[in-house]
Amino acid sequence: MTPKHSSISPAFNRRQLLASGGAIALTAAVPFEIRHAYAADQAVPAQHIPVAPARLPLVGAGHPQTAVLAYSGSVPGPALRVRQGKPFQAVVENRLDEDTTVHWHGIRLPNAMDGVPGLTQPPIKSKESFTYEFTPPDAGTFWYHSHDNSLEQMGRGLAGALIVEESEPPRVDRELAWVIQDWRLTRGAQIAPGFGNRMEAAMAGRIGNTVTINGRVPGSISVRAGERIRIRIINATLARIMALNFTGHRPVVIALDGQPCDPHEPARGRLLLGPAMRADIVLDMGGEPGSRHAVTDDFYGDELAYTLVQLVYEAETPLRNHPLDAPMRLPPNPLAPPDLATAERHEIALQGGMMGGMGMMGMGGAAWAINGMSMTGDGQPGMPPLLEFQRGRTYVLALKNETAWWHPMHLHGHSFRVLSRNGAAIDDAIWGDTVLVEPRQTVEVAFVADNPGDWMLHCHVIDHQVAGMMTVLRVA
Ligand code: C2O
Ligand code: CU
Numbered sequence: 001m002t003p004k005h006s007s008i009s010p011a012f013n014r015r016q017l018l019a020s021g022g023a024i025a026l027t028a029a030v031p032f033e034i035r036h037a038y039a040a041d042q043a044v045p046a047q048h049i050p051v052a053p054a055r056l057p058l059v060g061a062g063h064p065q066t067a068v069l070a071y072s073g074s075v076p077g078p079a080l081r082v083r084q085g086k087p088f089q090a091v092v093e094n095r096l097d098e099d100t101t102v103h104w105h106g107i108r109l110p111n112a113m114d115g116v117p118g119l120t121q122p123p124i125k126s127k128e129s130f131t132y133e134f135t136p137p138d139a140g141t142f143w144y145h146s147h148d149n150s151l152e153q154m155g156r157g158l159a160g161a162l163i164v165e166e167s168e169p170p171r172v173d174r175e176l177a178w179v180i181q182d183w184r185l186t187r188g189a190q191i192a193p194g195f196g197n198r199m200e201a202a203m204a205g206r207i208g209n210t211v212t213i214n215g216r217v218p219g220s221i222s223v224r225a226g227e228r229i230r231i232r233i234i235n236a237t238l239a240r241i242m243a244l245n246f247t248g249h250r251p252v253v254i255a256l257d258g259q260p261c262d263p264h265e266p267a268r269g270r271l272l273l274g275p276a277m278r279a280d281i282v283l284d285m286g287g288e289p290g291s292r293h294a295v296t297d298d299f300y301g302d303e304l305a306y307t308l309v310q311l312v313y314e315a316e317t318p319l320r321n322h323p324l325d326a327p328m329r330l331p332p333n334p335l336a337p338p339d340l341a342t343a344e345r346h347e348i349a350l351q352g353g354m355m356g357g358m359g360m361m362g363m364g365g366a367a368w369a370i371n372g373m374s375m376t377g378d379g380q381p382g383m384p385p386l387l388e389f390q391r392g393r394t395y396v397l398a399l400k401n402e403t404a405w406w407h408p409m410h411l412h413g414h415s416f417r418v419l420s421r422n423g424a425a426i427d428d429a430i431w432g433d434t435v436l437v438e439p440r441q442t443v444e445v446a447f448v449a450d451n452p453g454d455w456m457l458h459c460h461v462i463d464h465q466v467a468g469m470m471t472v473l474r475v476a
Contacts, residue, residue, distance in 0.1 A: 046091065048091050049102075054067075058183065067156075069156040084136055093129040099117065101124055101148045105144060105410070106143070106278075108138060110453075119383055120379070139330070141177070145236065148378050150462050157215075172324075173227040174227060174230070180212070184210070196463070204406075206463055207239050218308065225319065226321065229282070230254075232280050257278050257431065258278060262329075262429070293311045346395065349370065350400065351368065352367050352369050355404045374469075375471055376468050387473050389475045391452055394446060395447060399444070404439050410433055412433075415431045416446060417430065417447065418430045420443070
C-alpha cells in the first residue's frame with residue numbers, strides 16, 4: 001500500500017463543493033492584494049490582535065457561515081506587513097476560553113518571542129494578553145499561527161501571513177498573498193469534529209475536504225494579459241501536501257520559506273509545498289485576453305486532483321506585449337553561511353506511524369518518535385533537549401525518514417541550507433525553515449547555531465507533531 005492519502009470519507013464531497021464554490025465565486029476576487037506600506041524610514045505600527053471565535057463565510061453564498069477561531073475577526077488573520085530590520089510589536093489578546101500562544105513561523109527572533117507554550121513562554125491564559133516584540137532580520141514571506149492546542153486552533157483558523165518587506169522589492173505589476181487552508185467540513189459547512197483521531201494521526205494526518213485561499217473557497221482570480229504578478233504562497237494547512245500546476249503558465253520561484261533562491265522553474269512545473277512551507281513565485285501572464293487557466297493540485301494523484309483556482313483573463317488589451325524585462329532576483333538575507341569543514345553532524349531519525357514498526361502504541365500512546373523519543377503536544381515546560389549546540393558553530397542534521405510517510409520538518413529560530421537528498425548534493429543554494437522529507441529518504445541540512453535558546457524541531461503535519469514527532473535542540 002502506498003500511503004498517499006488518509007482514508008477519509010468526507011461528509012461533504014470536495015469536488016461538489018469546489019465546483020459549487022467555483023460557480024458562485026466567479027465575481028469574488030481573492031482578496032489580499034499587497035501594497036508596500038512603508039516608506040524607508042517609517043516605523044511599523046504596533047498591532048493589537050484579539051483571538052476569538054467568529055462566524056465567517058468560508059464556502060460562500062448559499063452555504064451557512066462557518067464557526068471558526070479568528071485573529072482580529074478574520075480567517076486567515078490579517079496579513080501583517082513589517083519591515084526588515086525594524087522593530088515590530090503585537091499585543092495578542094486571548095478572548096478564547098482556553099490557553100493560546102502565537103508562533104511567528106520562520107522568523108529568526110529571540111527565543112522568548114517564539115511562542116512555544118511552556119518552553120519559551122507561559123501560555124496566554126483566557127482573558128490575558130501577551131506582547132510579542134521582535135526585529136525581523138530577514139525579508140520574505142513568513143506566517144504566524146497558534147502553537148497551543150494547535151491541531152484544533154490552527155484547524156479552526158488561527159493562522160495568517162507575516163510579510164517582511166524588502167527595502168528594494170523587485171519590480172512587478174501586482175503582488176498577491178495566498179494563505180491556503182484546508183478544512184474538513186460537514187454538509188452544514190461546519191468544522192467536523194474528530195481532531196486527533198489516532199488512526200489518522202499515525203497516517204497522513206487530518207486532511208480536509210475543502211481548500212480555501214485567504215479564507216474563501218476560491219472561484220477565480222482575474223488577471224490582465226501581459227502583467228507580471230508576484231504571489232506569496234503559504235501552505236497553512238494542518239496536513240495537506242500540495243503540488244501546484246499553473247496550467248499554461250511558467251511560474252518562476254524566487255524564494256522558498258521566505259529565503260531568496262536563484263530564480264528557477266520548479267521541476268516538471270510542479271510546485272511542491274508541504275504544510276508550513278512557502279514559495280514566492282513570479283508569474284508573467286502570457287495568456288490571451290478572455291482565456292481561463294486552472295491552477296490545480298495533484299499531489300495525491302489524478303483521482304484526488306482538483307482545481308484550486310482559475311486564472312481568468314480580462315478582455316482588456318494586454319498591458320504589454322512581451323514579458324516585463326526586469327530582474328527577479330531578490331536581495332540576499334543576512335544568513336550566516338554554514339562552515340561545512342568544521343561542522344558537527346547528527347543523525348535525526350524520524351520513526352513510527354502505521355507500517356513503521358511502532359504500531360500505534362509507542363511510548364505513552366505516541367504514534368511517532370525522533371531518535372526513539374516521543375515528545376507530544378505543543379510544547380511543555382522542562383522538555384529536555386535532544387542535543388546541545390555550541391553557539392556560532394555549524395551543525396549538519398541528517399533527517400533520516402525511517403517511516404512510510406512524508407514529513408515537513410520545521411526548525412524554530414533558524415533557517416538552514418538544504419545540502420542533499422539521499423546523498424545527492426543540491427547545488428543551488430536553497431534555504432528553508434521547513435523541509436519536506438519523502439518516505440525512506442534522508443535529507444541533510446546545515447546551519448550555524450547562532451540563535452541562543454531551546455528551539456523546537458518538529459514535523460509540521462500537526463497530527464504528527466502532537467503525537468510525538470517533536471524534539472528540542474538547545475543552542476547555548
Ligand atoms: Cu509553524 Cu512549531 O511551528
Ligand atoms: Cu510528519
